[in-house]
Amino acid sequence: MDSLSSVILLPLLSAFLILLVPGNYRVIVRAIAVLGSGLTAWIAASLFFRFQPGHEGFQFESILPWISVGKLSLAYHVGADGLNIGLILVTGLVGFASVLVSWNIDRNPKLFYILLLLMIGGALGAFASLDLLFFYFFNELALVPTFILIGVWGRGENKTVAAFKITLYLTLGALIALAGLLLLHVSIGAQTFDVIALKTLLSGKPLSSTLQNWIFPLLLFGFGTLVGLFPFHSWAAEGYAAAPTAAAMMHSGILKKAGLYALLRVALPFLPDGAAHWLPVLAWLCLGNLLHCGWVALRQKDLNLLIGNSSLAHMGFAFLGIASLSVIGITGTVIVMVAHALLAALCFALSGYLESQSGTVDMTRLGGLLRRMPVFGTLMVMGFMAGCGLPGFANFAGEATVLFGSWKSLPWIVVAASWSGLILGAVYMLRALRSILYGEERKELAAVIDLGWWRRLPFALLIAALLLFGVAPSLLSRRIEPVAKEIVKAATNRSTPSRVAAVVVTP
Amino acid sequence: MEHAAVQHAVESGSKIQDLAWMILVAPLVMAVGTTLFVPRDRTLAAIFNIGGVILSFCLSFVLFCVFGGGSAQCTPFEWLPIAGLDVHIGLHIDPLASLMLLVVTGVASLVMIYSTGYMHDDRSYPRFFASLSLFVFSMLGIVLADNFVMLFIFWELVGISSYLLIGFWYARPAAADASKKAFLTNRIGDFGFMLGILIVWSALGTVDFAVAKAKLAENPTLLGSMAGIAGLLIFMGAMGKSAQFPLHVWLPDAMEGPTPVSALIHAATMVAAGIYMLCRVFFLYTAAPGWPGPLSMLGDLSAATLISLVGAFTALLAALIAVQQNDIKRILAFSTLSQLGLMVMAVGLGAKAANPSAAMFHLVTHAFFKAMLFLGAGSVIHACHHEQDIWKMGGLKAKMPFTFWTFLIGTAALAGLPPFSGFYSKDEIFALALETNPILFGVGILVSVLTTFYMSRLVLVAFFGSTRSESADHAHESPGSMKWPLVVLTVPSLMVAWLPLGPFLSESFDPAHPVHLGDIFFGPFNHNPIAAFFGFGAALFGFSLAYSLYWKATKDPLPTQLGLLSKVMRNRFYFDEIYETIFISLHNLFSHIADWMDRWVISGLVVRGVSGLVDISGRALRLVQTGNIQSYTFFFTVGVLLVVLLARK
Secondary structure: OOHHHHHHHHHHHHHHHHHHOOOOOHHHHHHHHHHHHHHHHHHHHHHHHHOOOOOOOOEEEEEEEEEEEOOEEEEEEEEEOHHHHHHHHHHHHHHHHHHHHHHHOOOOHHHHHHHHHHHHHHHHHHHHEOEHHHHHHHHHHHHHHHHHHHHHHOOOOOHHHHHHHHHHHHHHHHHHHHHHHHHHHHHHOOOOOEHHHHHHHHHHOOOOHHHHHHHHHHHHHHHHHHHOOOOOOHHHHHHHHHOOHHHHHHHHHHHHHHHHHHHHHHHHHHOHHHHHHHHHHHHHHHHHHHHHHHHHHHHOOEHHHHHHHHHHHHHHHHHHHHHHOOHHHHHHHHHHHHHHHHHHHHHHHHHHHHHHHHOOOEHHHOOOOOOOOHHHHHHHHHHHHHHOOOOOOHHHHHHHHHHHHHHOOOHHHHHHHHHHHHHHHHHHHHHHHHHHOOOOOOHHHOOOOOOOOOOHHHHHHHHHHHHHHHHOOHHHHHHHHHHHHHHHHHHOOOOOOOOHHHHOOOO | OHHHHHOOOOOOHHHHHHHHHHHHHHHHHHHHHHHHHOOOOHHHHHHHHHHHHHHHHHHHHHHHHHHOOOOEEOOOEEEEEEOOEEEEEOEEEOHHHHHHHHHHHHHHHHHHHHHHHHOOOOOOHHHHHHHHHHHHHHHHHHHHEOEHHHHHHHHHHHHHHHHHHHOOOOOOHHHHHHHHHHHHHHHHHHHHHHHHHHHHHHHHOOOEHHHHHHHHHHOOOOOHHHHHHHHHHHHHHHHHHOOOOOOOOHHHHHHHOOHHHHHHHHHHOHHHHHHHHHHHOHHHOOOOOOOOHHHHHHOOOOHHHHHHHHHHHHHHHHHHHHHOOOEHHHHHHHHHHHHHHHHHHHHHHHHHHOOOHHHHHHHHHHHHHHHHHHHHHHHHHHHOOOOOEHHHOOOHHHHOHHHHHHHHHHHHHHHOOOOOHHHHHHHHHHHHHHHHOHHHHHHHHHHHHHHHHHHHHHHHHHHOOOOOOHHHHOOOOOOHHHHHHHHHHHHHHHHHHHOOHHHHHHOOOOOOOOOOOOOOOOHHHHHOHHHHHHHHHHHHHHHHHHHHHHOOOOOOOHHHHHOHHHHHHHOHHHHHHHHHHHHHHHHHHHHHHHHHHHHHHHHHHHHHHHHHHHHHHHHHHHHHOOOOHHHHHHHHHHHHHHHHHHHHO
C-alpha cells in the first residue's frame, strides 16, 4: 500500500472499525479514533517532509483502474504536488486535533467519531484525487457528515435553522459546481475524468471562449459558495456557531479549502478565457469578503460568529491571490489556505474549550479570564494575534505574499485588503481579547479550569505548525512555486486578448 | 544583482556574522526559555533574561570596538524565496546599526536591573522579564534588518511586545484599553508602511536595502511620480511607532504600563525606531521628488519637507500640552513626543544635506537621559506609593537625594544646558534648521523654551517646597537595584555627546558636507554661534519663567491666568475625542450597515429564494390534488398520451 492511499484509507478504516465496536465501549471507540487520526497525521506529516520540492509533476502517484463502461474509463488516481501536499498535511493535523478536542462528547460518541473520521478521510481523498469524479465523491463524503454533526450534536438555539441553511447553501453550491464539471467534461468530449488526461486534451484543443465563459462562472460560484465567497457567505458564520467544535474546525479549516483547491486545480488551468473574463468579477467580490465580512465581524458579540466572519474575511486574501493570476499571488493563496486551515481550527478549538468552561461564548458575559486560565489565555492571545496577521505565524507570510503578488494588477484592492488585514482584523481580534481575557475577574466565572497537560496537545500542535510555517514559509513556497507557475502558464494561455488589463486601475 | 550586494562582506565576515546573530538571538532564547521552562521561578527568570540582554550588550560592544565604522551584510537565510520576491532574513551592520545596538542593549540592561527592584512584589515577575526580552529581540531585529520585509516583520513584533508590556497589568481596565489603543494606532501607521513597501518593491524590483540604494543612486528618478507618495507612506510607519501627529494619541495612554517599560520602550527605544527606520531608508528621501497627477501641485516639494513640517508641528503641540499636565509620567510622555518631533524634523531637514545624523545624534543622547528621567520618575512613584500627581509630592529633594540629583542632571540634559549631552544634540538640529529653514528654527527654539519651562516646573513642584501629601511625607530613597542604574545613566547623559559620533555616523550616509558633531564644551559656540546662543538662551529663559511661577508654589497659577487655553492644553487639544467621534463612529456605522445587510438582505437571498420556490411549486401542485376521481383519470390519460406522442417521435 502506497502512503498517499494509506493516509486516505486510515481514517475510513478506523471509522469502519468503530462501527464494529459496541457503542457503550466508549474508551475503545475513542482510542480507535485517536490512534487512527493520530497515525493519519503522522503519515501526512512524513509525506510532506518526504516530498521533493522543486520537482515537476506528481509524487506518490498511484492509479487503480476501476470501471470501464464502453469508452468511459474511471480510475482511482491519487498523487501529490505542491498544490495539495500542504493541504494534506494540515488535514491530517486538524483532523487529529479535532478528534482530540472532542473528549466531552457524551451523546452517541460512536456515531460522532464515525462521522468525524469520514470527514477526515473524505477531505484527504478529495485533496489527493486526480480524478474529478473521485474528487467530487470524496468531497461529498466529507460534506454530508457536517450536516448531520450540526443537526445532532449542534449547539445554540437556532441550530436547526443553521443546519438547514448550511445544508441548503452547500448542496446548491456543490450542485452548481457539479453542473460546471459535467458541462466541462461533456464539452471536452473526453472518455475520462482524469485531471492530467483532461489537461493534455485541452492543451491540444482548447474550448471555445464562449463555452469557457459559461463554464467558468458555474465553477466559480459553485465552488465559491463552498468557500463562502461574498455574497454567498451567510451560511458560514451561523453554521459554525451552531456546529460542534470538531465539525466547525474540520469544515472551516479544511473542507472550505476544497472549493479553492478545485478552482486552482481545474477552473484556472482548464479555462483560461473564462478566467480572463471572470477574474475581474472575482476581484471585486473579494472586496466583499475583505471589507464587508470584516465589518460584520466587528459587530459580533458571540465569539463563534466573530471567528466565523473573520474566517470569511481571510478567505478574501485567498480569492485575491487567485484573482491576481500571478505566480506570487497564487503561491500566496496556497500559503493562506494552509495557514488559515490551522488558524480556523485553532480559533474554533479555543472557543469550544472556552464554552465548555464558562458555558457561554457571549463576549459581554465574559471577562478577566487570563488570571484563572493563563495557559488557555496565552494560547488564545497567540491564536488571535496570528489571526490579525502577526509575523512569525504562517498567516502573515501568506497574506503578505498575496499582497505582493496582487499589487501590480489590482492595487486598489490590495489597499482594501491591507486595511482589512492590518486594521479591521486587529480591531475585532483585540476587542475579543480585551473583553474575554483582560479586565477585572468576574465572580460568576470563578469555576473555570485551565487547560490540563493532555488537553494542551491539540492546541500546541496547531500553534507549532503555524509558527513553523511562519518562521520558515520557504518550506511551503518551495513546494508551491513550481505548481503556481504551471497554473499561471496554463491560465494565461488564452485565445482572446486579455481583458484583465482593461479593468486594472494603476495607481 | 542581489548577490553582488550581499557579498561585499569583510574579510573577518564569518566572525562578525556569528556575533551579530548571537546579539539578535540571545534575548529571544531567554524569552522563550523563561516562558517554557521557568514560568514561575522568579530568580532564574531574572538571571536568564538580564544575562541574555547583558550578553547582547557585551557582544555589541565588542562588535563596535572591533568592527568600528565598517559595514557588512551577513549571509542571509532564505525566508520566502519566490521568483520576483526574494525575501531573506539577513543582518546589515554599519555605523548606524552598531551605535543603535549599543543604545538599545545598554538601556535595556540597566532597565532590567532596575526592574528587579521596581517589580519586586509583582506576581507575574517572570512574565515581565520574558516580555522585556522579547521586546529587545524585536527591537534588535529592526536595527539589524537588511530589507524592507524583514524590517516590517520586526516592526510588527515590536508592536506586539509593546502591546504585551503596556497591558502587563491586564486586570486594570485602563491598562487593557491603553494596550489595545497603542496596537491599533500603530497598525494604522503600518498600513501605510506596507503600501509604501509595495510601491518601492514594484518600482525598484527589490526589497533589499543595499540593492535598492544602489539602484536609486544610479538613477534617482526610478521611483518616478510615486516618489513622494512612497516616501510619505513609509513615513506613516514611523508616525505610528514614533507617535507623530496625527497618530500621537497612543503614547500618553501607554504610560499605564509599568514605569520601567515606559523608560525602555516609550522613551528610549521603540519610539526611536521610527527615526531609526527613516535613517535606514534615507536613500528614498534623497531621490528625486515626484507626485502623481492629482497631486502635481506639490511640484518640487519633497516628501522630506512635509516630514519636517509634521515633526515640527508635533514638537510644538506636545510641548504645549506638557505645560499643563500634572501626572509626572504624562509630562515625560509628552516631552518624549515633543523631542521625537524634533528628531523627525531633523530627518526631514537633513534630506538636503543628505545627512540625517543630527536626528540620530539627538536620538542617542535622548535615549539615555530620557530613560534616566523615566527611571527617576519610577523611583519617585515607587517611593510615594504610586502617587503620580506632582502637586501631591513636593520636598522630595531631601528625602531622595540620589533620585533628585540624577533627575536634575536628566532635566538639564533635556533642557539643553551645556555641557550636558542634550545641548549638543539639540544644537546640531538648530544649526541644521537655521541653514535650511529659518521658520522651523524658530519653532525649534520655541519648543526649547517650553521644554525647559515644563521640566523646571516638574522639578520645582515635585522636589522643592513642602510636602503636600501623606504619601510624599513617607517617601524614602529607593533600593540599590533602582538607585545604581540611575547613577550609571548619568555618565552617558553627560558625556555621550563628547564622543565623535558625527563623523562616525556619517559613514552610513554620503553627506554633502562635513558635520561638526562631537564638539566638546563650547565647540558649538564657535562653529554656529547663533544657533548655540539661541539654544542656550531658550533654556535660561524657560527656566526663569518657570522659577518665577512655581518657586514655592502650592498650586498651579496658569489655569487662572490662561483660562480656556489651559483647559484645552490639559485636555490634549481634544484629539482623542475628535478621533473617537470621527473614525470610530464611522467604522461602527459601516459595521452596523454591513451587519444589517448580512442579516436582512444577503442571508435572505438564497434561503428565501429557495424556500419561496418550494412554497410556490407546493401551492401549484396542491391545485392538482383535487381528490376527484374523474380529474385524476383525466391527468392520467393526458400523461399516457404525452408519453406515447413523445415515444413516436
